[in-house]
Amino acid sequence: VTAYIKETGDDSILDVMTPFDNDESKSTPLSDHLKRSFDHVINNLGPHGLPLIGRADWNDCLNLNCFSTEPGESFQTTTSKDGKVAESVMIAGMFCYIGEEYAVLMEKTGNPAEAKRA
DSSP: OHHHHHHHOOGGGGGSEEEETTEEEEEEEHHHHHHHHHHHHHTSBOTTSOBBOTTOOSOTTOOOOTTOSSTTOOGGGOOOTTSOOOBOHHHHHHHHHHHHHHHHHHHHTTOHHHHHHO
């Protein structure tokens, strides 16, 4: 999104109604999707302060079910034997870049409070 806006100067894309889960009845402006994505990362950190993998990661083809007693169960749906969950250094690295881009975007589009929070 930020690359598109930088290239075109067109920030009206932030107002485009965009569905969640391909359900048009759950559409909100694209800017809301960005905020919710940002919030999801900062509100789901693991014990080392890194983003949790959750149910999907940068490499969705991973299927390390070593923590599961159920054959075929994805590792993303389980915790380890000691109750810990997987953190992602890759997501953390991407978030460092994208988080800064998000903050700059919020500042440039007249949302200094959100920029400061980011």
